[in-house]
Amino acid sequence: MTRFRSSLAPLAVAVLGLIAVPQQAWAAPPKPVPPSIGATQQPSGPVSACAPTVRGASVDARLTSLFTSYGDDNSRLDDWTGADGTYSLRLPNGRELWVFSDTFLGRVNPDGSRPPVVEEGGTTVFLNNSFAVERNGRLSTVHDGTAAKPEAVMPPRDDKHWFWAGDATLAGGVVEVTYQEYERFGTGAWDWRWHRNVVARFAPGRLDQPISVHDLPSGHGVSWASGILKDGGYTYVYGVEDLGATKYMHLARVRGQSLLGAWEFRTADGSWSPDEKDSARIMGGVANEYSVSRVGSGYVLITHDTTEALSPNIVAYSSCSPTGPFTGKQHVYTTPETSGNVFTYNAHAHPDVAGNGLVVSYNVNSFVNTDHYRDVSIYRPRFLDVTFE
Numbered sequence: 001m002t003r004f005r006s007s008l009a010p011l012a013v014a015v016l017g018l019i020a021v022p023q024q025a026w027a028a029p030p031k032p033v034p035p036s037i038g039a040t041q042q043p044s045g046p047v048s049a050c051a052p053t054v055r056g057a058s059v060d061a062r063l064t065s066l067f068t069s070y071g072d073d074n075s076r077l078d079d080w081t082g083a084d085g086t087y088s089l090r091l092p093n094g095r096e097l098w099v100f101s102d103t104f105l106g107r108v109n110p111d112g113s114r115p116p117v118v119e120e121g122g123t124t125v126f127l128n129n130s131f132a133v134e135r136n137g138r139l140s141t142v143h144d145g146t147a148a149k150p151e152a153v154m155p156p157r158d159d160k161h162w163f164w165a166g167d168a169t170l171a172g173g174v175v176e177v178t179y180q181e182y183e184r185f186g187t188g189a190w191d192w193r194w195h196r197n198v199v200a201r202f203a204p205g206r207l208d209q210p211i212s213v214h215d216l217p218s219g220h221g222v223s224w225a226s227g228i229l230k231d232g233g234y235t236y237v238y239g240v241e242d243l244g245a246t247k248y249m250h251l252a253r254v255r256g257q258s259l260l261g262a263w264e265f266r267t268a269d270g271s272w273s274p275d276e277k278d279s280a281r282i283m284g285g286v287a288n289e290y291s292v293s294r295v296g297s298g299y300v301l302i303t304h305d306t307t308e309a310l311s312p313n314i315v316a317y318s319s320c321s322p323t324g325p326f327t328g329k330q331h332v333y334t335t336p337e338t339s340g341n342v343f344t345y346n347a348h349a350h351p352d353v354a355g356n357g358l359v360v361s362y363n364v365n366s367f368v369n370t371d372h373y374r375d376v377s378i379y380r381p382r383f384l385d386v387t388f389e
Contacts, residue, residue, distance in 0.1 A: 049320065050296075050297050050298030050299070050318070050319070050320035051295065051296070051298035051299065051300055051318025051319065051320075051328070052295055052296050052298065052300075052318075052388035052389055053330065053388060053389045054316055054330045054331070054332055054386065054387075054388060054389075055387045055388055055389045056386075056387055057314075057332050057333040057357075057360070057384045057385065057386045057387070058356075058384065058385055059382070059383070059384060059385075060355050060356070060359055060383035060384055060385045062137075062355070063353075063355070063359070063361075063383035064382065064383055066134070066137065066139060067139070067380060067381065067383075068377070068380070070132075070138075070139040071108065071376060071380060072108050072112075072376070073108075074107055074108060076141075076147075077105075077106055077107055077123075077147075078105055078106070078125070078141070078143070078147040078148075078150050079105060079140070079141035080100075080103060080104070080105060080130065080132055080139070080141045081104045081105065081106055081107075081108050081114055081124070081376055082103070082104040082114075082372070082376055082378075082379035082380045083100035083101065083102060083103040083104065083130065083379070083380070083381070084100065084101055084102055084346070084363040084365065084379065084381070085099060085100045085101035085102070085129075085164065085165050085289070085346075085363070086098065086099075086100060086346075086348075086361040086362075086363060086381040087099040087165060087166070087167050087168055087177075087289075087348075088168075088350045088352065088353055089168040089169065089170060089175065089177075089352075090170075090352040090353075091133075091170070091175070091204045092170070092173055092204055093204065094135075095133050095134060095135045095204075096133070096134040096135075096352075096353060097131060097132075097133055097134075097168065097175065097207070098131065098132040098133070098134060098139075099129075099131060099165045099167075099168050099177055100129060100130045100131065100132065100165065101128065101129055101164040101165045102126070102127070102128055102129075102164070103126070103127045103128075103129065103130040103143075104117075104124055104125070104126060104372070104376075104379065105124070105125040105126075105127065105130075105141065105143065105150055106123055106124040106125055107123060107124070108376050112375060112376055112377065113373055113374050113375065113376065114372070114373055114376050115373070116373060124373075125150050127143060127150060127151065127152045128152050128154075128156070128162040128163060128164060129152045129153055129154050129163055129164065129165050129179070130142065130143050130152065130153055131143075131153055131207050133207070142207045142208055143208065144208045144209050153202075153207065153208055153209060153210070154177070154179050154200050154210065154213075155209075160183055160184045160185075161181055161182065161183045161184075161195070162181070162182055163179040163180065163181050163182075163198075164179065164180050164182065165177060165178070165179055166178035166179060166180060166197075166223070166224065166225045166226060166289075167225045167226065167227050167228040167291075168228070169228045169230065169235060169257070169259065170257070171201075171256075171257040171258035171259070171260075172257060172258065173204065174201050174202070174203065174204075174211070174258075175201065175202040175203070175204055175207070176199050176200070176201050176202075176258065176259050176260075177199065177200050177202065178197065178198070178199050178200075178216065178224060178225045178228075178237075178259070179197070179198050179199070179200060180194060180195075180196075180197055180223050181194075181195045181196050181197075181198060182194055182195060183195040194221075194223060194242075195218075196215065196216075196218035197215075197216040197217065197218045197222075197223060197224045197225075198213050198214060198215055198216055199213070199214050199216055199259045199260070200212075200213045200214075201213075201214070214259075214260060216259065216263075217252070217263055217265075217276045219276055219277070220276050220277055220279060221241055222239040222240065222241050222250045222276070222279060223239055223240050223241075223242060223288070224237050224238075224239040224250075224252065225237040225238060225239060225259075226238050226239055226240045226249075226286070226287075226288060226289050226290050226291075226348075227289070227290055227291040227292055227348060229291075229292050229293065229294070229299075229322055230257070231294065231322050232322075233255065233256070234253045234254065234255055234256075235253065235254045235255075235256065235257060235258075235259065235261075236251065236252070236253050236292070236322050236323075237251070237252045237253065237254065237259070237263075238250070238251055238290065238291075238292055239251070239252065239279075240286060240287070240288050240290075241281065242288060246284060247284065247285075247286055247287065247288065247306050248281040248282070248283065248284050248286070249281070249282040249283050249284075249286045249290075249324075249326075250265070250266070250279045250280070250281065250282060251265070251266040251279075251282050251323060251324075252264060252265045252266065252276075252279065253266075253272070262274065263276070265278055265279035265280075266279065266280060266282060266323060267279070267280050268280035270323075282323075282324055282325075282326075283317075283324065283325070283326055284306075284307070285303070285305065285306050285307045285329075286301070286303045286306060287303050287304040287306050287345060287346050287347070288345075288346060289345075289346035289347075289348050290302060290303035290304075290346075290347070290348050291303075291348035291349040292322060292326075293349045293351040293358060294322075294351070295358060295388055296388070297320075298318050298319060298320055299318065299319045299320070299321065299322050299326075300316050300317070300318055300349070300358070300388075301316060301317040301318070301319070301326045302314065302315075302316055302332065302347055302348055302349045302358075302360055302386075303315060303317075303347060303348070304344070304345055304346060304347045304362065310338075310343055312334050312335045312336075312337075312338035312343075312344055313331060313332075313333070313334050313335075314331075314332040314333045314334075314335065314347040314360065314362060314384075315329050315330060315331055315332055316329070316330045316332050316386075317329055317330075318330075332347075332360070332384075332386055333347075333360075333384055333386070335362060335364075335382070337364050337378075337382070341366045341367040341368045341371065342364065342365070342366045342371070342378060343364075343365055343366070343367070344362050344363065344364050344365075344382075345362065345363050345365065346362060346363050347360055347361065347362040348360065348361065348362075349386075355383075355385045356385040356387070357385035357386050357387040357388070358385070358386045358387075358388070359383060359384070359385060359386075360383070360384045360385075360386050361381045361382065361383050361384075362381065362382055362384075363381055363382075364378055364379065364380065364381075364382060365378065365379060366378050366379075
């Protein structure tokens with residue numbers, strides 16, 4: 001069942017206290033708090049000796065064109081026209097899996113608008129999560145249900161819960177996608193909250209519904225996994241403790257490939273503990289979604305800058321280790337879409353996706369609900385190629 005929430009406009013007014021956006025019947029909701037709201041103390045220190053210097057960033061023309069053309073194509077009416085989240089995973093057969101959270105499916109009008117959602121009497125379907133598969137430069141949408149009645153690939157347990165996607169990994173040929181479950185506990189715009197973390201396992205040849213779903217650590221307010229990195233025999237899982245204006249990185253690891261193994265959590269003294277309550281705040285300034293990638297001999301953290309209110313800036317930090325410390329903040333890119341009611345958020349890297357450098361995506365949204373109908377391009381990911389010296 002599709003979850004519908006009228007949370008974006010009142011959330012903007014309540015958190016920002018700057019603009020009065022009329023509440024509509026529907027909004028493409030942001031992740032728990034709009035990105036880059038508030039100011040978190042930024043990490044200090046010089047650029048890591050192991051990390052390269054950011055040379056520049058430019059629009060990735062291939063991916064931009066791919067998603068624009070696919071989203072505008074009306075040859076099918078149960079496929080992708082816009083989404084956020086935008087994680088990726090290389091499948092065993094070489095295809096690229098794109099993992100999305102809130103997703104629009106349906107028709108794009110000749111003027112670049114979309115019809116209202118089904119719940120408002122239109123034809124556009126809205127799902128809380130979906131996949132797209134890229135093969136030989138062509139995309140196809142994956143959802144559960146039928147073409148006439150699409151459903152999310154990770155279905156909610158009831159009409160008071162829904163799932164938003166985190167990062168994904170491959171374990172023994174099985175796709176493991178992390179999800180955060182949210183729940184509604186009342187009728188008000190603010191009456192919803194993060195509830196728990198899970199991992200759903202999918203067969204690469206049957207991605208429309210999970211083989212199984214398993215609980216992940218969820219007892220101490222950390223959303224896992226903002227990012228995943230395989231390195232040195234471990235799978236590192238990066239999470240976020242989201243306090244609204246302030247967000248902190250947390251770090252866990254699992255030996256081997258699968259997230260079903262025993263988790264260890266990075267502690268304040270730099271050791272590892274099997275108890276999630278020992279998980280320490282590694283650093284502030286990260287967004288709800290970010291990434292840590294191996295670049296050269298070092299590790300680069302890519303994130304929207306949450307040390308600034310509603311920042312349009314994507315930044316990089318570096319380390320000689322996947323565990324940090326991540327220091328030496330470098331400017332990567334200023335998103336040109338950020339203006340007026342439109343904001344950008346949740347930049348992260350796609351190291352397995354071919355590009356002219358490290359491929360980075362970010363999401364675009366608007367505080368005005370009807371913008372998502374007026375202009376389909378707003379609620380689509382953007383892609384960059386980031387180069388290093």
